[in-house]
Amino acid sequence: xxxxxxxxxxxxxxxxxxxxxxxxxxxxxxxxxxxxxxxxxxxxxxxxxxxxxxxxxxxxxxxxxxxxxxxxxxxxxxxxxxxxxxxxxxxxxxxxxxxxxxxxxxxxxxxxxxxxxxxxxxxxxxxxxxxxxxxxxxxxxxxxxxxxxxxxxxxxxxxxxxxxxxxxxxxxxxxxxxxxxxxxxxxxxxxxxxxxxxxxxxxxxxxxxxxxxxxxxxxxxxxxxxxxxxxxxxxxxxxxxxxxxxxxxxxxx
Numbered sequence: 001x002x003x004x005x006x007x008x009x010x011x012x013x014x015x016x017x018x019x020x021x022x023x024x025x026x027x028x029x030x031x032x033x034x035x036x037x038x039x040x041x042x043x044x045x046x047x048x049x050x051x052x053x054x055x056x057x058x059x060x061x062x063x064x065x066x067x068x069x070x071x072x073x074x075x076x077x078x079x080x081x082x083x084x085x086x087x088x089x090x091x092x093x094x095x096x097x098x099x100x101x102x103x104x105x106x107x108x109x110x111x112x113x114x115x116x117x118x119x120x121x122x123x124x125x126x127x128x129x130x131x132x133x134x135x136x137x138x139x140x141x142x143x144x145x146x147x148x149x150x151x152x153x154x155x156x157x158x159x160x161x162x163x164x165x166x167x168x169x170x171x172x173x174x175x176x177x178x179x180x181x182x183x184x185x186x187x188x189x190x191x192x193x194x195x196x197x198x199x200x201x202x203x204x205x206x207x208x209x210x211x212x213x214x215x216x217x218x219x220x221x222x223x224x225x226x227x228x229x230x231x232x233x234x235x236x237x238x239x240x241x242x243x244x245x246x247x248x249x250x251x252x253x
Contacts, residue, residue, distance in 0.1 A: 038053065039061070040059075040060060040061075042060050042063065043063075068116070069113035069116055070109075070113045073106055080209070083095055083102055088202065096196075097179045099200065100179045100195070101180060103209050104135075106213060107166065107169065107209075108133060110212070111139055111216060112130055113216070113217075114142050114216055114219060118141075118146075129141060136166060146219065151222065153219050155248055157249075158246060159215060161208045161215075162211060164208055172198065173186070174186060178193055218245055221240065222242040225240045226242075
């Protein structure tokens, strides 16, 4: 059951709009990319402007290598697990959209990590596709390339659950906006989709999420380790077995 639900009427919306207009346009101008109030370089330390600015968030150039889709996927997976745990403990419907968003975001990041690695292996990926939120199109490109390149991913027992989860999110939230904004640009039954009409079967979702996360991570890692093996001049990777994945059961002859 949902708690704290409130419907804004037209008068509330009108007053909110009037208030925002009365406050001027101080935020309409795009700030510089390195606004010194919120940005500083690690060796130089905080700027005078940042020391005088009260802010709960800031940006530091630390000169490390850029993070990738893989690291962010792990971060979102950890957050998703915590929210799922809270939902299963409290049973509040307020967790529905956050759970769905975190699961979908993790899935998208895993798919993009795999697609990016395919690009590093020389596959054609296209910048438009990797910048999109189209889970099904990204997976189709990945699976086509993996198949054409003779990878054994179709023997992976987690494939069916992965494709089931991709199919479900593609059908319900194809543009990736439903759980971020509550109202989607997509329609169903003659009206814009609304997140409060989404239900979760947790006994299926949790299992499919775990399987798909592990499946996509493994096959991205297979490609990464091949690149590392070439750089290290290894005949065989001493630390990673690409065939260490759960296999589909094969009926005896």
